[in-house]
Amino acid sequence: MMFRSNCYRNLISCIGNKKISKKYSVISAVLEKPNVGDVTEIKGWVKNLRKQKDLIFADISDGSCAQKLQIVIPKNLTTDALTYGSSVSITGKLSKSPRGQLELVADNIKVLGSCVVLDGYPFNPRTTHPPEYTRQYLHLRPRTNYTSAILRIRSAVTKHIHDYFASNNYTNVHTPILTSNDCEGAGEVFKIQPDSEETIKAMMQENKDRDSVYFGSKTFLTVSGQLHLEAVCRGMGNVYTFGPTFRAENSRSRLHLSEFYMLEAELAFCENINHLQGAIEDLLKYVFTETRNTNEADLFLIDKHNKAPSWVNKEFVTLTYDEARQILLQKGCTLTDEGINKEQELTLVEHCNGVPVFVVRWPKDMKSFYMKECSEDNTQVDALDLLTPITGEVVGGSLREDSYEKLKAKLPSDRLNWYLDLRKFGNIPTGGYGLGLERLLQVLCNVSNIKDTLPFPRWPHNCDM
Template sequence: MFTNCKKVLIPLSKYRRYSDTKSVLQIIEKGQIGQKVFVKGWIKSIRKQKTGTFLDFNDGSTMQNLQLVILHSLDTKISVGSSVSATGVLQKSPKGQNEITADKVKLVGECDLAKGYPFAPRKSYEPKYIREYLHLRPRTRKFASLLRIRHAATLAIHQYLDKNGYFNIHTPIITSNDCEGAGEIFKVMPDNEQLKKSMVKENQPLDSAYFDGKAYLTVSGQLHLEAAAHSLNKVYCFGPTFRAENSRSRLHLSEFYMLELEQAFMEKLDDLLDIVEDLVKNVTTVLLQNNQGDIEMCRGKKLDDSWVNKEFVRIQHSEALDILTNKLNKVVKPNVGISKEHELALTEYFENVPVFVTNWPLEEKPFYMKGISNNKVAAFDLLAPNIGEIAGGSLRENDYDQLKSKISSSNPHLEWYLDLRKFGSVPTGGFGLGFERYIQFILGIDSIKDCIPFPRWPHNCSL
């Protein structure tokens, strides 16, 4: 009955009623000279000359401003930052750019700069200062570019994975397990004394009453993805994850977004590395094709994308240690692992090409990673220039007895996870890519706090 089903795409225009409003992007790219247009947005600058008043106008659809030429008197309440609507005729400026000769400009929302608006016209500010005004930060030109790039990268990721047969799975934000086993978890419990008292059972602590057990904000959707992969084969999730790590460094957030992918019948680590490399290169290429202006706005210069056309370096953990100690004269402490300084040194050594470090010591990785010879696991970290680790993953342990021996000591509440190895088990593999760290890498942004709309870190959750 369903063997010949096909996807049917119905044009949105059949259902959507469009207004007469045109976006700045539409007007700049496709506007017809002589056409009457109606726009809504914000004033970015005002220049008064003898021939008229010139407003730089933007509605967020593009980094390029549209010029409004006002030949009549302008409402004195209209200032930089004000929201306005305008009608006029689209014309060519003396420089050959589209502009609107406005016959009407209506003030929608006043922006009185004297009342404490923190960003003065034509003045630049340090990221730390701008970060003090998270609710107003999207109005700065550079951060607006960042938000458009986040959208474009998110869309490119979904399109790439859909094209390659992966299904998007919504994994839970509230969970009963700590996937990584590092203890960097936020506990979830009701903030309502009456509710808590009504749900408390005899001899049960308050923090376990609501869910009949302790619950946490997720550090990873991986384990739930593995359950889905045992049915759908190729799956991914892309959502917020949380780490209760007491760090305010330029590379850490308490809440961040992570792309996670799991695939069944995955037997070779190199096959997994191929997927990661192709994904990163593909998404970056799409951004370079469609968002070059916003990228240059964020970076202050063009992106050196030479690495996109090169194969990522692949070295084993033991090789990385040899390079660090014998060629770069770095001190690697036993049982500590490769530090951030070491990660950056390795990418610099390989001329700023991303580096896969594979086959890690068993004791340095979580319980679910597949064991191989010499107390190693089939795992990888992907290191990016100037950032360090942006992704990590592994083949998953699919031997029931091996996995049970690890779970019994680290997490006794994962019987359901063991069931995946009991009923129709297959080899699986997957990875997690830190979205904000990828954005940092592409845009050359120093602090990860400037790669997410509303960052959370220790001692900061102001809105």
């Protein structure tokens, strides 16, 4: 009984001291409901210092919003450690400046962590460092105004996406990163194996090579969760997945990453490509509108000319693949059998005054095996690309082939027999799409290089940290 009571002694001793309430305020909350006269504590980093005769003005950011809080510091309170980049805790009274700006008049300042720029801190006050420069310091980059604004927007967009699908009755499915699927026959995948020689030795079996020893078959990083989503959709209705996806391409463009976030949705009982287009358009307009509501100051910080795109209140354009090619021909573009290149995608969007363009009805040979043949023309499939300014393609999608026989004839590998099985038992018509989060952020924020839309970009020869 001694220990039982000991246990409860601890339990009781916790009540009252465990939930130490945050004594300090975050700046976004202070600005949202400014109670002039209140004494409050804020914590954050010094972004700027302006010294006057008897006073020092400091701009403090705590990462909660784009705005900084101005602190008025009597000279007797300051110390040498109070420098650009240092972290501080400041208590004081909320006041209005002569110009009507909210400020905190400090009566106590504590420097939590000093920052000596000469010791190698890569950023300087009153300087907008170009993205190419800050990208060299991924571990410190979230302290810059630009990157922290993008990361807040990325977080908000992620939340809006989850909210959208929840309120539209989709189940969020965590499709796997590791897969033994042949990934649509794409050569550009990463394969995995245990790093430990000991583990490999312990698990080695006859007829297995190092690539197969752990899982029993060669295992890759996913290039898409679509096929898995389709399996869940055929039992649970509308589903989506939203997470990391990989490409082992040797390309270093402003639009490609080796690891990126993809949103994929699969719509149950979807028989018409128009239905899919409507779902995509609805989602994009929701996300753009909501993000403008929640993160206006961040959008403005990144691009002071940023404004709501004109298309938020317009219907997206639809062109068939053939129509799109006709337009490009008339504009003097050189067409090849490989479809529509990036430059041509942007030409099409410009042609439509910057309104996003669905290109539909693609030649079957150019698209994946799982896409459904058009009922009117079996050389075409019911696929779509959605093109936008800045990035060109941002969404790709299709109806899925639901004929067991047609799918069987096109199946690229026996490893996908399970996928064929889905058509055999209680099959339903479905369609779905994939949207690249980073490209969406490029369009939303007007960011030309995709590497600035995520905290830790990975591309060939670059996997720092």
